[in-house]
Amino acid sequence: MLLIILLICNIPTYVFIAWVxxxxxxxxxxxxxxxxxxxxxxxALVTALKTYAFGVNGDTFNLFPMISxxxxxxxxVFGEYYLLQTYVxxxxxxxx
Numbered sequence: 001m002l003l004i005i006l007l008i009c010n011i012p013t014y015v016f017i018a019w020v021x022x023x024x025x026x027x028x029x030x031x032x033x034x035x036x037x038x039x040x041x042x043x044a045l046v047t048a049l050k051t052y053a054f055g056v057n058g059d060t061f062n063l064f065p066m067i068s069x070x071x072x073x074x075x076x077v078f079g080e081y082y083l084l085q086t087y088v089x090x091x092x093x094x095x096x
Contacts, residue, residue: 002084006077014073021069044069 022041044066051063085093 003077003081006080006084010073010077010080013076017069017072017076021065021072041066041069 018041022044044063048063048066082093085091
């Protein structure tokens with residue numbers, strides 16, 4: 001239950017991580033034409049689907065932002081879960 005609450009409450013954190021990972025320094029976010037964070041996320045997602053689901057060997061370098069985004073989001077949730085369980089609720093995550 002705590003993990004579900006953390007997953008929902010961390011949506012602003014996911015948006016911030018996506019902004020950091022997928023924002024292009026060459027074309028910063030601005031209203032109007034140009035590359036946006038959503039475009040970069042979409043490109044990484046399409047590359048991941050092509051590579052893993054369909055076996056197409058394309059530009060696999062685009063997978064790095066997607067994988068780093070997923071790892072960073074997972075680490076944020078696990079870190080908060082660990083701190084809450086250990087220090088607030090007094091139940092160690094890794095008993096031993």
